[in-house]
Amino acid sequence: MDSPTPATAAPTPPPDLRTEAQEALRALTGRADADFHDGQFEAISALVEERRRVLVVQRTGWGKSAVYFLAALLQRRRGAGPALIISPLIALMRDQVSAARRAGVRAEAISSANPTEWADIEEALDADELDVLLVSPERLVNPRFRAEQMPRLISRCGLLVIDEAHCISDWGHDFRPDYRRLRDLVGELGAEVPVLATTATANSRVVADVAEQLGTPGEGAAPVLTLRGSLTRDSLRLGCLTLPDDRARLEYLVRHLDELPGSGIIYTLTVSAAEDLADLLDRPERRVRAYTGRTDAEERAELETALKDNEVKALAATSALGMGFDKPDLGFVVHLGAPSSPVAYYQQVGRAGRATETADVLLLPGREDRAIWEYFATASMPAQADADAVLAELGASSGPVSTPALEARVDVKRSALELLLKVLAVEGAVESVRGGWVSTGASWSYDAPRYENVARARREEQQAMLDYERLRSGDPQQCRMLFLARQLDDDTAVPCGRCDVCAPPWYPTPEAAAPSAAPEAAHPTGAEPAADTSRDAVSRLLDRVGVPVDPRKQWPQGLDRLGITAASGAPLRGNIAPAERVEEGRALARMSDLGWAVPLRGLLRVDEQGHRVDASLTPAIAQRVVEVLADWGWDRRPEAVVGIGSATRPHLVRELASGIARLGRMQDLGDVPTSSDATELFGARNSAFRVAALWDRFVLTPELIEQIDALKGAPVLLVDDEIDTRWTMTLVGRLLRRAGSGPVLPLSLALIS
Template identity: 50%
Template sequence: MVTSIETETELRERAEQVLATLAGPGARLREDQWTAIRALVAERRRALVVQRTGWGKSAVYFVATALLRAQGAGPTVIVSPLLALMRNQIDAAARAGIRAATVNSANIDDWDATYAAIDAGAVDVLLVSPERLTNPDFRDRVLPRLTATAGMLVVDEAHCVSDWGHDFRPDYRRLRALIAELPAGIPVLATTATANDRVVTDVTEQLGLGSEHTGDTLVLRGSLDRASLRLAVVRLPTPAARLAWIASRLDALPGAGIVYTLTIQAAEEVAEFLRERGHAVGSYTGKTDPEARLAAEADLLANRVKTLVATSALGMGFDKPDLGFVIHLGAPASPVAYYQQIGRAGRALDRAEVILLPGREDRDIWAYFASLAFPPESLVRQTLEVLSQVPQSTAALETRIDLSRTRLEMLLKVLDSDGAARRVKGGWISTGEPWVYDGERHRRIAAARRAEQQAMLDYLDADGCRLVFLRRQLDDHDATACERCDVCTGTVWSPDADATAIEAAAERIGRPGVELAPRKQWPAGMRELGVAASGRIPAGELAEPGRVIGRLSDIGWGTRLRALITDKDAPLPEDVLDACVRVLAAWSWAQRPAAVLGVGSRTHPHRLDHLVGRLAEIGRLPLLGTLAPAGPRPGAHENSAQRLAAVWVGFDAGSLPDLSGLDGPVLLVDDLVDSGWTMTVAARAVRLAGAPAVLPFALAQVG
């Protein structure tokens, strides 16, 4: 504890020296930075720091680490959500002479050496992902030693702890148990740039930061004003106009920046179009492999590309102080999430452009992500009952619990953090501890999400300062008009775009044809559901790669196909039929189809009959009719195992003629491919009837 003015002055002097090695000789601590460091080092308190992106939150924990280590404390453990964040932090630590190491899925071969270095006192900072906390080996072998010897615990991007936040990650909930096991007097720091009052309260509660032996948690909240940001909204009538607008303006925008999209497909489509227009751009999504992510980040940092077209996968942890612009092609579902993403821009610039191009399809995308909410109590209780018997892998659970893999994994992690289930080698098992389903909390969260979506729509129509609107959504009550945004200045971006670019964009996103990858492996454990299928699908039952006009999430065809799928059962419009013909004409199959067969539809039988009839007529191919549905109509299911079981006996084998005499593939036609199991089972039936090959074709694919 600091007991005199002299010792506090000395401590601050040493803190300033560490900062100078970290950020340069001219760097000086902000007063709030010093307040946090003093609380952590001198008082061993717990603190929550909510400050805008670029304020210097990492400087707080690196300076505090250096001071604590000088006093003989153990290593700091930093829980970071992204590998990109870890890489930046390790580089920053090295500049300050702090020895940092990380344990993550990308460096498994280094783990033993890292653990040995920790034991030898040769590591000052250990960075781990929240997912690592639930790994049985790490939890049982490493975590007890860390909690016993840690000098400080840092929870970075702490809003991820709260399911009220915009980026909830259930693995973070394990931190409450970790903090509870820390010896008395170990300081804890939680940091975030985006947390309103509700999230601040929840983070404090979820992490148990207000424990009785530590005194009250120090909460430091600063202004969220960003003097460099010039916010604007530009409304454009079509997806093609939005793409053309970006292509026409990109070279005139300052420096290098980010174009955010709401979906992976959109990011890839936009990046490809911009490259076709001669721009140096890359793409960055959740599907980008780690090495490609590193290369893309490096290209943007070095200004070798004008922009990365990215999903929210490029966010926390990416630090480019001179990022000149952020464009959103589609509005995020929350003003808080939007502020978090635009906070990447202009940290070390006098001016950065922030432009939102909303689309009519945004609400459909919001609705999809909202469907991934916490499961109902009946399914949670069913999961706990299954886990009470023997350990179950996630794949095995899917045959018993009708949840998608994403929702099931989220549920298991929440149950783990709540102490109701435990991850063990081989899967998960119930602990038998009492557990209460907080239905009221989940209802309030769902209502809050709807309110956030409405707030985002209100932002688009704001008649007052846009930055004030966003800051107040984050409960920054001292917000005053920025005098920089399009509303404050009355200066708006022209909606005009180059006519050639609009034409090229319309052609690019209106170009039909997406490859449909066939299923090659049956889900595990299908015998539990009465389905005699396991392992790889035999070569004699496989479909070939197929085609669809487009995905429901595509920028161009998505809106048209979504309307078509929900429309009345009627013959196909001519433009859609023309798109089918274009896709088939461009299909470079190894052998031309020898016949056409429809997959019987219960919802749109007349449309499907019209489609297969016209394709047979245009292609001058024999029409084999339709593979008739059998049994009751399958219910709605979420995961692969349940969906396959629902359609396994879904077709009348008697509706198929002997196809062994065909001298070419069967073109197998459906209207919509979702999980792919209906097409897989239908293709299997056609192959077993003697067809030498099956070419799947559908109007649309979900995704």
């Protein structure tokens, strides 16, 4: 058998481009009858023959990757340089490289998953032995890649592809600062280099923004060609079922998961919810596994393969399993909690039913959804004061400053600081170099109107998601697929006739699923009814006792810069002395947990001015405290209880501490008082600044020290309303230990993070 013709060979030209492209399409798909969808060849022709800049907005599964692989192959046959594809996810890269090689396209990827292969890939590029290189947008920030590889890639680039192009736009539902660098990259390419941007989730505002960023330089240049198709998906059967609480939602999933077709994805809004759900649903005969941002790269690849091969019924996943995952026969997508926008929801449900006649999509919204949306919305928006502080510190530094060192100089949490640095780098104010970050000296101003408009758009998207949940049957103009399409400004959509608004619910409803009051004779084997089984399984999850709270073991960097030193004047760095640490603690629940997070959010609420409400314990939460204490399993029972003096919830903390002391017959030592000027701790968000804010906040009175001494080293229970950074417990516990107490056991109602 003859060996395949290399992609860079110059065969006898076929009669026309369409014939050549169709032959390549059939090699790519492995199907002799494959033909182009509407718009695919038009995009390829514009790229190869006209060298245009093209934006393709088409539904998931339409075949956008076929367009750019075939365009890259045809360009190479015509003597062009290799194509550079910017791809957002490692999962997408793995699939794309495999697909490209099937068509004879020599493709490789550079990502965090294959650093040992980078040198070989770079050598292949230098030898002109690659047709396609896939890289993540984060690679564009890497100083070495930017200095050594980017100039060569730009000079030889035959085609630039920006996949999931909605990420370029901060109006997009999944905006990523690193993607904004692509505007600069596009600007560095000559007008003769074709550029393709693709997405399935862009409304008109995002389309206009992306098209503007792709604009071809020079007078008389052809405008960006936008090819936009219908975004409706005939295979999807959409539904939304509102249940009263987490217990009902989880029981529903336990009882009905096996009725969903094939294998699929169950999306959750938080990592802990995904992990809890996987534990609940997993069975030896029906596997369900968790897939989150905490899952390492190697395990992610294994889980993706297991789902593709139908070795698991479902992956309980956060949005970490999103763009790039491709399983054409994915049978269902369920959401335990709604994403914050219909566009993001459309993107996730689009994973299902790409190559099947039908796939089931069910939304199970939760009461906690809005609080989670608000948290993520505020966490992702850079603040002007933070940006000014970062620029001031970098401007005053004589050399690069690492992110940990910068964190000790500005009061910004690590995750928010990393996001802010990316935004400032994209806008040219700072630069990542070997050793850290430096100021470029370029002028920069905070675009407050733009960020306000983005925040307003996010709020509108949240309201639209609530409107989607409230759609009801009876109105001939209402339809779930129609609603989603209109959110994407697709005016070609018509009612689908399949969703639970167009037709009766296709999924079991609680009334239809309720167990009948059948006599015991209905279960001759003595088997437990399914409803009871699901109820018990959910109860074991929701009623489990306590969440461990790991103690802080190291001081944060940079405390000396903030004037915080040991009593001897020595800097505080490295390990916290073992004799001054608290022990592993307990919280009733995480605020992101299923079940108990809802009543805890009600108890630990804030008012309209953002101040914490000082409420009283409810009987249910008080009983929960008793259960946590009874199940703790400490080596030696504590003999005393002390509360942490609170400026915001003094009544609640005192009620909690005194109640435990009375019930457990422990000595009540009162509260560790705060200094006279203690107020709510606004700011002080990262570890170094938090320690500095707390350092002189608490004092031990002579009476309290005398009581501690009288305990002769017995363990002490240290009580607070909530634990967030863990530094309050750490520093108050350190005071108690230095005053002579025995082991300090922290207890709080909620673990915030």
